[in-house]
Amino acid sequence: MASHKWIKFPAENRDAVVKELLKSLLEKGVVSGVVAPSTLPSGASAAQSLITDPAMIDQLNPFAPVMAVSTAKILSQMTRIKPMTKKVAVLLRPCELRATIELTKLKQANLENLLLISMDCAGAFSVKTYASLVQEGEDPMGLEAKLFGGEEDPLLRPVCQGCEWSVPENCDIVIAKHGLGADQYGCIALTDQGDEALGVVGNGEAWEGGEEARNTAVQKWNEAKIAKRDAQFAELKEKVSGIDNLLKIYAMCINCHNCMTVCPICFCKECFFNSAVFEFESDRFMDWSGAKGGLRLPTDTLLFHIGRMNHMSTSCVACGMCQDACPNEVPVAQIFKMVGYNTQKRFDYVAGRSLDEPVLLTQFREDELHEIGGE
Amino acid sequence: MSGNLKARRRVAILKTIFETLGLDSERVHLEWISASEGKKFADTVKKITEETKQQGPNPIAKQWSL
Structure with missing residues (x-):
């Protein structure tokens, strides 16, 4: 949208420019609050924070490459x-x-x-990895610059490494990297609201004719990410395929349900798997064990994971929070992402791509899925 | 009356999950049969029984560590 603002600034000023923008928005009363990551007192982590006092904008660490809790979950809490x-x-x-x-x-x-x-997101590190990077004196921003330069980093969360949706679309303002040189960042307004907000800090240095360069850069970035994703899927498919492999891969699961608890999409107040449906009389356990001679306890570990895929994979955005929360490093996010990719693809749907595409499980049509049966 | 159409989406999703995880999606079956279609019901059950016999016991049934 050529009519909206495109501005650019030196890379080293990014935090300052964004903080100034947020501070001005607060001071001028354009917004009454700012939700953005702040450095926590340990210095080794950052968490989302709701800032209402412009003086506290300075403590923000807006681009700390770490996600403690999904902001989607926070926004749901605040606005539901x-x-x-x-x-x-x-x-x-x-x-x-x-x-x-x-x-x-x-x-x-x-x-x-x-x-x-x-x-434009280069990916994030798990809370643990981020903390150790900071403690070792690594500069997360330096790491980010390398990632935008096309280098891979095995420390990056695996779903981020192969994230093909790392350029945002449905927002008011994008803090942009793609299409600019290594020494620059930009701000792009995508909506009128975004345009007005950017206006509070003046016009900045115009990023003239940036659209073409940006489109090319985004395309190149996405292609590399998709190639990485496909390589990850191929490797993972080998590892999980078939019941024997699945049981191996979920062997370390301790049924803590952390993956479900931190999932932004799993919004049910009471999870089906914690409901009375999964409370059984003593005889049932004896019967199940009797049929096989033995029974893993607690029961239904694999059923929980596959059940969750069945309930939620069509809305999975592959944010990877579940894997960060797994105490035993089961690659739950990678599996969920691969499954979600396939279930969404079947309906030409992408979770979170557009407000206009209705969620899959609320929709049904007569003229579809004839290969499945029915009629 | 749309439960059957919703269910078909559910079954498609479940089959896709099974295919992705290398499980046998043929063991999930959907058929719409109305209360008046006695013959269709009988034929379908016969067909499924036949197919299931050919497939043999589900190896997953023997797994103790599911």
């Missing part, structure tokens, strides 16, 4: 019962944005009065 009555600016990663869109369609979040600011 009642939409924001005052405008709030939210800085979030593209997967968090997609999860927010998905939750909005599921009526678990409300976008009213939100000014959504997202970014």
Whole structure:
């Protein structure tokens, strides 16, 4: 959209430019609050925070490449019962944005009065990895520059390494990297609301004719990510395929259900797998064991994982939170992502891509899926 | 009356999951049979029984560590 603002600035000023923008929005009353990551007192992690005092904008660490809790889950918490009555600016990663869109369609979040600011995302590190990087004196920003330069980093969360949706679409403002040299960043307004917000800090240096260069760069970036994703899928498919492999891969699962708890999309107040359906009389256990001679306890480990795929994979945005939360490093996010990719592809759907595409399980049509049967 | 159409989506999703995980998606079967279609019901059950016999016991039934 040529009519909206495209500005650019030196790379080393990125944090300062974005903080100044957020501070001005607060000071001028354009927004009443800012949701963005702040450095925590340990210095070795960052968490989302709701800032209402402009003086506290300085503590923000807006691009810390770490996601402690999905911002989508936070926005659902803040807006589900009642939409924001005052405008709030939210800085979030593209997967968090997609999860927010998905939750909005599921009526678990409300976008009213939100000014959504997202970014070209090079990926994030797990909370643990980020903390050790900081403690070892590594500069996460330096790592990010390498990633945007096309280098791979095996420490990056695996789903981020092969993330083909790391350029945001449905937001008001994008903090942009693609299409600019290594020494520059930019801000792009995608909506009128975004355009007005960018206007509060003046026009900045115009990023003239950036669209073509950006499109080319985004395409190149996405192609590399898709190639990586396909390589990951191929490797994973080998590892999980068949019941013997599945039992091996979920052998370390301790049924803590952390993966479900942290999932932004798993919004049910009471999970089916924690419900009375899974409470059994003593004889049932004896019967099950009797049929095989033995029974893993607690029961239904694999059923939980496959059941969750059946319930939620069509809305999975592949944010990877589940894998970060797994105490035993079961590659739950990678498996969920591969399954979600296939279930969504079957219906030409992408979770969180658009508010206009209804969620799959609320829709049904007569003229589809004839190969499955029926009629 | 749309439960059958919703169910068909569910079955398609489940079969896709099974295919992705290398499990036998042929063991999931969907057929719509109305209360008045006695013959169709009988034929379908016969067909499924036949197919299941050919497939043999599901190896997953013997797994203790599911």
